[in-house]
Amino acid sequence: MPGVCVWAVVLVVVLPVLVLRPHHGPVPTALLLQGVVVAHTGGALTRVLTAPRVRLVAFGFWMFSYIWFGLAPLAQLTSDTYPWPYRAGEETSFAAVAVVELGLLAYSAGTALAVRGATTRAARPGALDRLLARRLAPWRVLVLCGLALALAVLLIPGQPGGAVAYFTSRQAINETGALNDSSDSFLQPMRSWSLSVPAFWGLLGLLRLPRLPDGDLLLRGLRRLLLPLLVAVNIVVNNPISKPRFWAGTVLLTLLFNADRLCRPRASRAVAGAVLATVLVVFPYSDYFRYDDRQPVAVVSMAEQFTAKGDYDAFQQVQTGLDYAREKGVSPRSALGPLLFMVPRSVWPDKPHDTGITLAQYAGYDFLNLSAPLWIESFLWAGPAAVALVFCLLGAAGRRMDEARDRLLGRPGTLAVLLVPAFAFYQLIFLRGSLLGIAGPMLLMVTVPLLISRPARQVSELTAPAALSAPVPHASLPHPGGHL
Template sequence: MNINPWVPPLVLLGAAFIVLLVGEPSDPVALGLASFSALIALTGAVQSAAHGLRPAAAAFYLFWFAWLGVGPIAQLTLGRVAWGDTRALADPAAVHLALVLTALAIACFSIGDLATRARASRPSLAARASIRPGVHALVVAALMLVGLNAVRVLGLDSLFASRTERGDALDAAGGSLSDAGGVVYALYTVLPSGLAIAATLLGLYRLQLAARSFARVHVHELGLFLVGFVGLILFANPLSQTRFIALLAFGALVLAALRPRTPGAGFVFLAVGAVATLLLYPLASAFRRGSFSAAEVTADTFASADFDGFQQVVNTLSYVQTHGLAAGHHLLSAVLFFVPRSVWPDKATIASADVATHAGYSFTNLSLPIHAELYLQFGGVGIIVGMVLLGMLASRVDSAWLHAPLSKWAMLAPLVSMAMFGVLRGPLGAQVPAYLPAILILLVAVRSGAPPTPGSDPVADYRVHPAGAR
């Protein structure tokens, strides 16, 4: 077996970091389970870079290590969690079960990832895709119409104000986040950012494909890209949008433009991702207030609201024990987010709000880790099946990214990779509406091509051109 020489020292370094966090454990079983989950994620992250960057899996493993690895370890060591909730760690049995389910979830994701990776076939992935210019033009036209309407109703200033101020503007327009799922919310928040993300990526891909084939870049193609990019600045900037929508927009754009695929680029991705998830992620929440300081990040940061994922797993167990399983009600409501409650009175509220309300929190705009939501819907079977399928999806996208850079799946990879952060953080009722429009547009706008001729190498063909991978 060919092992990258960087893998053992990086895994050992991460393990040492975990041991340093643990200190003197008051509950060795709990800290052992939390450390096991963190080590699975750390090993998966390093493996996702060792033989070429696999961005979807790397992003998922990285955020899991920081948010559901380092976070719980710090909370168990400090003996406290977010919101001053003294009950979340009071029941050792519930804590242990939550940690077992967390370790099971990341293990199932890894199984799906590695099993699909082993079966990946380069020839089946190597079809050359193209962009449907008519669909791209329609997306840009829709962005201009929807965007101008959003600017007219919300005001241009609100698009560069803090998220709290933008939320006030949205409430004034009748699109309160508490009523997420209405048509107004979709028109003013979801659609503008989704259309801008899709329009920008489609424009970038058209420019790259033209450069690859040494074709002339037309002015209108550059114009369509620029319109999309202006849309990103207006509707997906980190000042007024959530961290996860801003990351989806600009992270996917950078990934698609640079196309990092080598092991060296993979380890740079891991380094940047580690800094982003452990430092920049909590700092970014300051955009809600409009001010921040790097000094705000201390050991207590990992027991703050930005790392509320583990306690929400514990809270989910309590919710299910009282109310039973939801049988997919929240998931269906997430996918059909655009249906107003006036039409669907039984439409579920966001799952994390139900869990937080049951826990007695006054503030219910919290996270809900993907495996906790799967457990809420379908129990342990939901965790096993859902996490294996998610790992398979990540591996499928990553294999295309590495071995078939001109394929439709490879063009979806930047979006899917950045979406992994939000999917993990949850709840799906908040993340699916943010991600689904852009992904669906790309699925329609990108046309799958014919496989390359026998003997050709699509990766080598792509690398020799200016827009190729680096």
């Protein structure tokens, strides 16, 4: 109970007061409703941080919602200062806060529905439960490691500047052609992500492989040989200098929360609190390596960060999207863009465009690389009904994923233990959007684990909770933890 009170006071009272800016005149209705959003997200995040069971997917969702749609809009609405020049009217601002709260309520409703169905799923596992109960296949993991190393040998030396280019800046990587501005969005990340994703899953698979019941001397030797090589490749291709901060954070936090000691509730909650503090304080400055021409770091208040940096444009993009929808209308057809992202525009000339770019062009910006949060992305498909449906499904799926991880935590090598933390933190990219821009990497991130795992052989592997009293035997590796 003391922990609940402390977190509630910090999240619902102290931090909101710190980001409030001076406001003159009558309080707008949008600001009053924003207080409800802050209380909702802060209260939900408090529950997650103090719950007896670890819920990583819920933590990722409510952390993003609290910072990007709780604190940041609070600072922006009180000061009428936003990261980009576009300005929406008071009516649009109120509607934007209402759309955000609608999504949060739908997410909470989806979570509640999933809790009600937990007993039924325990007796009759669904497709998601069967997927997360899949177990790593040792030799498939080794094949993936070999593929990751082969890709690194083939692609990294061909990069202008070689491996050194990955320690300069994201701008340097962009200019060398590892990423490009091709109109076919599924092509542009392929070279970069074909290095990053297999290397990440190969390392994580090595760290979480269980012992084989009939002995694994050969397998253990191969692990010892491959582990330092995979660590080195990940340092090169998944470091925060040349990769987006959200992805580098996903890699690091997934490895961190796969360490055995940090799977325990008390340790997990402590680390989650540290992650929240780090995202609040350090994240705004972590783009230091984005460009070659680096400016001195100026430490400013959180309120100034929220109102000046484009990293926190999510609420403003919702405002812009609502004005766009009022003028252009909504289009269910635009939902096909992320689903069929691999279809090239040469084959599908009318393929929907990236939502972030569309909104940037509507607002008249020259800089087009903007976010398109899932709230406005789904709103542009079919209005408030789409927002409610999408977030209700997301809440239900997130709760089921957290339940599966909790149930299977003691079973070595299940996808629940590996994939749930990865999705929990990649979720920040997914929520920030836009979907078309992340569809390729997300497909890779989900597909690779399926290829290196096999279905559970018995129903008991899906339903029965694993015993956590005894230590779980993992692969004998020279590194005891699960992080770099």
